[in-house]
Every structure is written in structure tokens, then in C-alpha cells.
Amino acid sequence: MKTSFIHTYVSVDCVVFGFEDDKLNILLVQRNVDRKGLKDLKLPGSLIYNEEDVDDAAHRVLFELTGIRRMSLKQFRCFASPDRANDPGDVKWLDVAYQPNINRLITVAYLSLCKVDRKLNNISKYKQTEWCPIDDVPQLPFDHNQIVKESLIEIRRWIEHSPSIVFELLPQKFTISQLHKLYEAIYNKSIDIRNFHKKVAAMSYVIALEEKQKDVSHRAARYYKFDKKAYNKLKTSI
């Protein structure tokens, strides 16, 4: 009787967002096994270790992926459907990548953000990683497509709660236009640019710099930066 309780492996899977070509992209990695011809992509993830918290496992995955130690991340859901790992190809991959007879796998999904201009010095584990536009995500193994879908809802919630995290998707110096396009990409709708300027002006933690764009064939845009200290002061004062 007691044996019917699940005794299982637990993994974390990370949806890492980046912003490129005015679009949201996510990081996908190549699976270890090659199936000829087809790119065989998945979300970066890993089984968790014995003495490891899930949050730590997610940090570890991201570090192995990007070389960045303490990326912002947010757990958003545990996926545990009994048949999420039933596809024969997925079962086989589990056998090769981890060990045979993993009959079931529960995963905890995380959201994270990364500047795409950051060089990803991934730590040997992944053959290849690539940014993939969110509207152009191929079919992924397990329930990774569903995880991606839900992560899009979650990223909006995250921003409502912590407006600062959008700046993790932009370079240190950015233009209003970049920020504007980022918001449009995240909310998937067009946002009036004049109202947007007002909105940014109201963010006391977005600081205008003297510096402007150079060598652009139109009026040069001013650069701005995100002031973390001002943001935190504001947050704690509320």
C-alpha cells in the first residue's frame, strides 16, 4: 500500500527571456542526443541534487548556461502530469542523459531574464544554445511548450510586481525607444509613445544621461540608465 506513493526525480526547467530584434526571445539548448537533421531543442534544465533546494538548482542551471552567478529568477509552477514524460523520444533521452527507468519526472518551472548582449560562456554542458523568438518556438519535448506559454503570462505579473526587472533585459545604457519596444513586446500591443514618455518620466529611478547615440541617420536618442539604489529606496519607503 505505502509503495503506491510516488518516489520520483525532480527537475527544474528555466525559461530565460532575452530581448532582441524588438522581440522577446527565449534561450533553448540542444539536447545531448542528436537526431539527424532536426534541431532537437529543449528548455535548459536539470535534475536536482540530493542536498539541493529547487531555487539553488535553478541558479545552477542558469550559471552553467550563461556563466552568470545570481540571475534574477522566479519560480512559477510545478508541472507534474503523470504522462508529461511519456513520449518515447523523451524517455530515451532521459535514459541516456540521466539513467534508465526514470518512469516519471516532476519539474519545477522558473522564469529568468538575460541581456542578450551578454556573452554566454556556457560551461561545457550544452553543445549549443540559441535565442529563439517567442512566436517562433519549435515543438519542444515534454510539456516544455506549455511551460513557455505560461511563462509569458507570468512575466507580466512579475513586472507589475517588480517593475525593475525589465531593465535586466536591456543594456546598461538604453534609449526610451528600446524600453518602449520592450514593453510592447512583453504586452504584445502597441503603446502610445507620448504617454510612454510620461510614464518613464514618472519613474524616478530611470536616469537620463548626457550621452546620446552617435552615427545614426536620424536625430540621436538620449541614453538612460536604471538606478538600482533609487529604486530600492523608493520600494522600501512605500
Next chain:
Amino acid sequence: MKTSFIHTYVSVDCVVFGFEDDKLNILLVQRNVDRKGLKDLKLPGSLIYNEEDVDDAAHRVLFELTGIRRMSLKQFRCFASPDRANDPGDVKWLDVAYQPNINRLITVAYLSLCKVDRKLNNISKYKQTEWCPIDDVPQLPFDHNQIVKESLIEIRRWIEHSPSIVFELLPQKFTISQLHKLYEAIYNKSIDIRNFHKKVAAMSYVIALEEKQKDVSHRAARYYKFDKKAYNKLKTSI
């Protein structure tokens, strides 16, 4: 090497909110083992079965607890600290309740809501269940106190997103005053009653009934009901 991946049991724990005496309460159950004198309470929960999704496990726990089959519930976080089940008393309880040598336990926390006037016909499993005011929760095993704490934040988020769920905490017929006190309890602040009347009036799915209170020693309050169909129509039209 591969053996260092976690291979573990997974449980669900449910924070069930009720509304009584103008306060939020949560349902606690008595652990199976008695420690003399002290009430030994915990959140209702269970290990999950082999072929069971976590959501289903949570539904099962709630059914065993209340006799209600499809309660609204919301997964809100996976708790997986390696030392969440390190307390000797907790280890011993796990041994007795489930089986020896559960060295680690990951849990997925759920939020749910229940009318306290509903008779809880709990299905034999729990010796005793009791409603406990949220401000008066005793020390609980594992990290259940933290789970309770986070559930309070989560219930607010849930209401923002799905205003209808508050009505699961009230009887079918309720007064504005009850609804008002419920909101005050959830947000833990006083809310201006006139503004609140306006707010309720703007909820097209809260329907005034002809019926009023009887035998009260003050002006009788009108009853209202929640109209689920009107609510759903509104939701889908947006």
C-alpha cells in the same frame, strides 16, 4: 555520480481559508501521533500517488478533508529546502504516517477556500480538524508556518485576478456588510463603507435580493447573491 540526483517523495499541502467571526481562518488537522497535552496540528496534506498529478492530489486531500469534490484551488509554490523535514519530531511522524527513511520531502503548496457553514464530513482520515484564526496559528511542523504566511500574499493576488473567488468564502446569501468585513480581513485594513457600496454596485454579478435580514435589533440588511453566469459572461466578453 548519477546517484546523487534526488529521488524523493513529493507531497501536497493545502491552506484552506474560511471566513468566520469577521476573521480569516485556516483549516488545520491533527497529526496522527499524539504528543501528550499539546495539540499537534498541521496543514492538511498527503504524499502523492504514482499515477497522480499534483493538482489531483490536492483535490483528493480536500475531498478527504471536506467531502467536497471540486473545490477551487490554486497551486502557489513548491517548497523544497533540503532541511525542511529535519526536525526529529517531523522525521518520526513521517516514519509512522508513511514509511521509515523518508530522508527528504518536497511539497507543493495549494490555496483553497471553503464556506465555514458547510458541514465538513471528513472522510475518516483525520482525527480532528479545526478552523484556526489566521493571526493565531500555532507553531506547525515542517515549514508549514512559512507556507501559511505566503498563502496570505497569494490569496490577494488571486482575488485581483479572479474577483469571483471571494464568494466561495461567504454563504449563498450574504449582506454587503459580510462582504465588506471579508475584504477588510483579506487586506488587513479598514475600507470605507461608502466607497465599498459603490464598488459592489459596480459588480454587475452581485445581485440584490428582495429578502432582508429578520429579527435583528437594528435596521435589516438586504441580502445579495453572486451570479456566476453573469460573471462568466462578463469575463469572456473582456
Next chain:
DNA sequence: TCAAAAGTGTTCGATATACACCCATGC
């Protein structure tokens, strides 16, 4: 007639939305 809770409107400030033209730059 008193105690206790029910019910009711207006004003103000803040915030979101809609909307169109001139500016700077490189080619």
C-alpha cells in the same frame, strides 16, 4: 428614546487614454 448597524453622494486628486506636429541627423 436609545443603541446598533444599514444605507446613501459629492468632491478632489491621480492616473490612464487619445491625439499630431516639429526636430535632428545622415545620406
Next chain:
DNA sequence: GCATGGGTGTATATCGAACACTTTTGA
């Protein structure tokens, strides 16, 4: 001089917050 994107202000609607008195009922 023209194409390209940068930058700006005003008017209106909506929402939330503040605020005090009258009504109904049973005891």
C-alpha cells in the same frame, strides 16, 4: 531636401480616496 526615427503637451475620462448624516429596527 528627404527619409528616418526622436521628442514633446493638452484635453478628457476613469478610478480611488476622503468625508457625515439619516434610516430602520428591536429592546
